[in-house]
Amino acid sequence: MPPARRFALFPTILAALILAGGILMLANVILSTPRLDRVEEKDRALALIVNRTMDLEYAIAQTPAWEHMFYETTTGWADELAQAVAWYEELADVSNEPLTLVYLSVLEGEAGRIDRVRNEIKGWDQLPAPFPVYARLLQAAYLGEMSDEVSIGKAEATALRDELADEVPAGWFADRLAISLATQAGDQAWLSEAQDNLTARGQALLWRARALLAFDLGVIAAGIVLTAILYARRRDTDVLAVGGAAVPPPWSGSVGAVVLIRGGALWIALMIAVLSLGVESVRVVAVPLTYLPLLLLSRRHLLEPVGMGLSEGLGLVPRQSGWGRCWRLVGIVASAGLLGEWAITLAAESSGFSSHWAEGFDESMIWGDPTKLASSLVETIVFAPVFEEIVFRGLFFATLRRRFGFVPSALISAAVFAIAHGYGMLGFVSVLWSGVLWAWVYERSGSVLPGMLAHMVNNAAVCLSVILFLR
Incomplete structure (x- = not known):
């Protein structure tokens, strides 16, 4: 090894101060910036993530028991609904988007938290549009009488279906509302359409998940074989x-x-x-x-x-x-x-x-x-x-x-x-x-x-x- 080179002390001290200051600044940004502020279009982003996640969960729930268990065992796939509720509760605290509040209410309704849905939409009928429409949809979907009897009339169901199509973007949230409304209206065609939408999107995502999982398993298998070869x-x-x-x-x-x-x-x-x-x-x-x-x-x-x-x-x-x-x-x-x-x-x-x-x-x-x-x-x-x-x-x-x-x-x-x-x-x-x-x-x-x-x-x-x- 050649003799160690001597460096001027002052430039090194100055560089150390700049580096330390930069590290502290980076740490301050990471620690002080709320995680939601790191995403510019946070409402759009979370809606996309939860729509795709819940579509995939719906598809996984339809898989054979062994495959369902395999996903839970190898990927930690757990209660995605509870996770989505927690994420939307966090977002709702800082968001002014009406749809974010609607999506939170849908998640709470699907989780059986009916009292929270009731408290959330209280007073929405007095707010500017589109809140009254959202209140009617959520009221009919989750706060109506859930029984084997039809609780939504045909005319009301038609009006609700039109409002749902106009005010809630297509995806998991819209289809879960449609399933609940169609069930109470006794509209089998509407119910089948919503379920088919969920199935089509979920199956497309499931096949992608299977392909990625197969790739991961292939890499692991190849790694095990290569390790055995190197050991030999x-x-x-x-x-x-x-x-x-x-x-x-x-x-x-x-x-x-x-x-x-x-x-x-x-x-x-x-x-x-x-x-x-x-x-x-x-x-x-x-x-x-x-x-x-x-x-x-x-x-x-x-x-x-x-x-x-x-x-x-x-x-x-x-x-x-x-x-x-x-x-x-x-x-x-x-x-x-x-x-x-x-x-x-x-x-x-x-x-x-x-x-x-x-x-x-x-x-x-x-x-x-x-x-x-x-x-x-x-x-x-x-x-x-x-x-x-x-x-x-x-x-x-x-x-x-x-x-x-x-x-x-x-x-x-x-x-x-x-x-x-x-x-x-x-x-x-x-x-x-x-x-x-x-x-x-x-x-x-x-x-x-x-x-x-x-x-x-x-x-x-x-x-x-x-x-x-x-x-």
Whole structure:
């Protein structure tokens, strides 16, 4: 190892202050900003999520008992109705949208909370339109006499059906109201139409869920097979070798720390500048632009002194037979990631924890135009994995390994990585698990490529599920 380079103290102290200030500012934004405020069109967003979720739950309820049990066991699929009620109660406290109050009342009516429906709609008939219409619909659907006898006349049923079609957008909420109204009116044709609508939408979502679940199970099965193959070849010292990156790295921990501090300060400054522009078109280049100074500093001060470039120093160019080993490791790490996320989800469900619907909600990906969608996909699937793996595993984790063992280094780097995502507790644990896996595969393979590709696969799977279920 070459002698440690001496850096001027003042610029490093200034960079440390900028970095610390940026971290505190980020923490303040994450902690002080209500989760609902992170979504611009929150009423539209939650309506979409709950409509699709309840459609899928309706379809799952129609599946054979073994399949229904399988979903509950492997995905933590629980009482989605209660969760939807809680989310809408939160939204109703800050929303001025009449439909949000209607949707909350429908959910409470479906949950059997009739007194809450009665209290919610009290006085609506005295408010401006469309509240009187909503009051009539909810009154007839949930507060009328529920018996085997017809309690809504034919003329009233026709009027209610027209009002429902005019005032409540098509979807799960409208169909649940229609089912209740048609049942009380004895209108079998209307009832069948609403049930058919629910079935058609739910079945389409169910087949998408089955396809994604089959993909996940295939990845897990492939990972198990690949793990068995590697175990059988465990005596081969190069069985995991992909690149030539050394861990611990050839640079000193002190020099690595200074480079990370200075590069981190530049990242903060550039990120603030990009965000202040408020230009959507800049988003796609924000990730490479903000990480570029740190990469240049790393090449200049960490790798060039030992005669390396970024490609050699981070194992970006596989050695002979490296690509085959790389893809095997990608399969193993992706499989372990899925198993870990399933375990985290099931443990959280059993403990009463769940992710908030607004976490990671990407409006550009869900209802943006093709250009915005493409920008979001490139940022999420390509740029984020490439630059995050180089920085968090190739530089940060590696620098920590100069002083600490694998476990503390992996946990510290993965924790910072998870905190930077700004998720809640469940999201934090999930990202932490992924970060530890990617640190492990970097150290064992001598290359950031397996972690980078596994990161891409993970993000692509998340994007695909969002597009299939919400777009």
